[in-house]
Amino acid sequence: MKRKRDFTVTLLVSTYNKPDYLRQTLLSVARQTVLPDEVVVADDGSTDETRQLIDDMRSIVPVPIQHVWHPDTGFRLSEIRNKAIAAAKGEYILQTDGDIVLGRHFVADHTAIAEHGWLVCGSRVYLGPKTTERILNKGFSRFRGLFGSQHGSFANSFRIGWLGRYLSKRYDRKATHIRGCNMAFWRQDLIAANGYNEDIVGYGAEDGEIVHRMRNGGVKNKMLKFGGIAYHLWHPFLSRDRLAANQNIHTRTKTEGITRCENGIDKYLNDKQ
Known part of the structure; x- marks a missing residue:
């Protein structure tokens, strides 16, 4: 079902093969108690199998799905997210990844604390390889999500709506534990910061860098705890070859108070945006 709200919501999902x-x-989008207005899949160069899967899912997911794709030229998450945000119709962007199973109230919890001038950072539940295999073969259940948690993430599987809302402005807001798979922004704030920094390529730091750039520009951040639950399906680690270089860009953003990147979303926007 849909809850009445005075803003439109895009769920942005990043994926690759x-x-x-x-x-x-x-x-998990189809199971939401409150639906987004659209889903935009940001596809960093997957093969045709992903396109076919998205086409098949359009009859199951009860909101429009946009598929934003570019050719595979390596890990270009910042670039494909910018292209997806440029294509998004929603005023509010909920961001996750294509290896995340969303709790049933993910959209409801995020939109309940949406507030102009704020971005939101959430948490995730890490699932192990055996639990992930069962979910991929037999489907998700809350039992598997709850008892398959690893790496001390068990508490992130609990939803207490009133407590999450209460803590959203009181929890540690230093943005030290930013999860790109569970974030929310106003689209206009993303565009003001020029979106993701496309100088960041390969794994790591793109999510923390954009949050600090937006914070430098005056956007405050809430932390969504005990709500907006996201279950991270296990997969092998990605290459960290670019991590140090990306972290250097992130550190420069923080220390120099940078509010807008040069190599960002503006190249994909028309004059009306």
């Missing part, structure tokens, strides 16, 4: 994982993500 994991159609079986993406299927679970999109199935």
Whole structure:
């Protein structure tokens, strides 16, 4: 069902060549108690199998799905997210990844604390390889999500709505534990910061860098705890070859108070945006 609200919502889902994982993500969208207005899949160069999966899921997910794709030229998450944000119709962007199963109230919890001048950072539940295999083969259940948690993330599987709302402005807001798979922004704030920094390529730091750039520009951040639950399906680690270089860009943003990147979303926007 949809809850009445005075703003439109886009759920942005990043993916790359994991159609079986993406299927679970999109199935979890269909189970939401409150739906987004659209889903935009930011596809960093997947093969045709992902396109076919998205086409098949359009009959299951009860909101429009946009598929924003570019050719595979390496890990270009910042670039494809910018292209997806440029294509998004929603005023509010909920961001996740295509290896995440969303809790049923993910959209409801995020939109309940949406407030102009603020971005939101959430948490995730880490699932192990055996639990992930069962979910991919047999589907998700809250039992599997609850008892498959690892790395001390068990508490992130609990939803207490009133407590999450209460803590959102009181929890540690230093943005030291930023999860790109569970974030929310106003689209106009993203555009003001020029979106993701496309000088950041390969794994790491793109999410923390954009949050600090927006904070430098005056956007405050809330932390969504005990709500907006996101279950992270296990997969092998990605290459960290670019992590140090990306962290250097992130550090420069923080220390120099940078509010807008040069190599960002503006190249994909028309004059009306």
